[in-house]
Amino acid sequence: MAQAPIGSSEFDRDTAVVPRAAGTHDVRVSAGWTLFGAANGGYLLATAARALGDTLPHPHPHPFTITAHYLSVTRPGPAVVRSQVVRTGRTLSTGQASLFQTAPDGTETERLRVLATYGDLDALDGDIRTTAKPPSIPPYEHCVGGTPEGFGDDGFLSRIDLRLDPATAGWAVGRPGGGSEMRGWFGFADGRDPDPYSLLLAADALPPTPFDLGMSGWVPTVELTVHLRRRPAPGPLRISVVTRNLASGFLEEDGEIWDAEDRLVAQSRQLARLRDRT
Template sequence: MSRFGADTTSSSLVDGRIAAEVSAEWGTGGPAPNGGYLLALVARALGGTLKHPHPLTITAHYLSAATPGPAVIETETLREGRTQTTAMARLVQDGKERIRVLAAYGDLADLPDDVRTTAKPPALPPVEECYAPPKEFAEVVTMMRHTEVRHDPATSGWARGKPSGVGLLRSWLRLADGTEPDPFMLLYTVDALPPVAFEMALNGWVPTLELTVHLRALPAPGWLRVQAESRNLAGGLIEEDIEVWDSEDRLVAQARQLAKVRLHSPAQAG
């Protein structure tokens, strides 16, 4: 089993309660593990209780900061139909609810093949021409020990101390151990880039308040292309719209998240 698979796998207890372990290996350099990793942990546990295997749409509200260590995931099936199940889950640590999730599950393999879209995959230079974070970065941002990412030079001025001021990031991404992407890895991918705020010259902690992900297809093997964009920062809140494209130029995941921008705090990478 891959590291990501192991760190998002839980064991069943009783009555919809599932024992889980929040890994320290998916840290952001800030006070809490990566929000996409936490969503994948909860989503895989919830899916294990349902007859449908994949989240089609899933929304998480981050109520308090999770920490590495034991947790309990409490689940509830709200409605079970022939092609879709709606359910909810809570991740609880030390008696405190950390995340509340509401999702509709189905089977991505059973979706119709008909695609009608005006969306186009982001134009990225070849992987070898993109910026790779220095290896020492992973000493602080532990999720980078397990994630290969290559940033488009045109949207990674933040890494050179010359942010463009435009809320746009484009990157290649895959798991470092070569594990091919699956639906739960996509939940991590939508939150695995640095905050768009960095390219807007805003360095600080950017904790997620809410994250919604739509999974559109089973991803093909290979590198993923990720684009994150923000058009509005107001009142200390920033939105990010994220697209994930697979190696066959298919839009396999879409997401939107709302986050706080807390300046003069330790920066985190996702």
């Protein structure tokens, strides 16, 4: 497969932002990144992050920590992102952004709101002291590919290369393992290498953990926070997501993303809600 360079891939085109005025960017939410007709939360986060990054001072090009609250379902179509600088400093800058869509009657609805602090990942030194270890996942070719039954057949899964650890993918063949973890390899279908913005997409790319508990349904994200720790090396990412508590229809998912050089490049936590699709 030919590799799509960063900047020219479908992900880059579909998260592109067009400046309209200071702090205002026009975007088009692509149908190619939807599940069950709703835009994927990580895709929306990456789009809003590009607009906010374009508004903040350029010496700070990368989100270090970013939190999104998903206020209503985002559908494919035009949208606008309005961003505001909250604070600028020598090392970090903070801002907020909101994505809005307008109905045919002219009513504007806020879909998500983002608060983030940006810096320069390339300026970080190499001092790392950690007890974290990469997840144990079988080789890429021994993992489960394709579109698992019950995970949707919309455009999103055709644009990523997702290979699930068989130990956490029994639900896809009608044999849920009863665990509370998802693990797998992540890449782009067009071969694009990961960068900081694609880590935001990867943080919301795995199937929901309740699936392996035998619980099906729609699991929309209420809130998602991603911490970016360093720029990822070229090659596929390894992702693990764990849930420790599912209560009253709400669950948390704690995620780690590791690059091809066994470095922890991002961490995430989200609150999600388990709902019937009907």
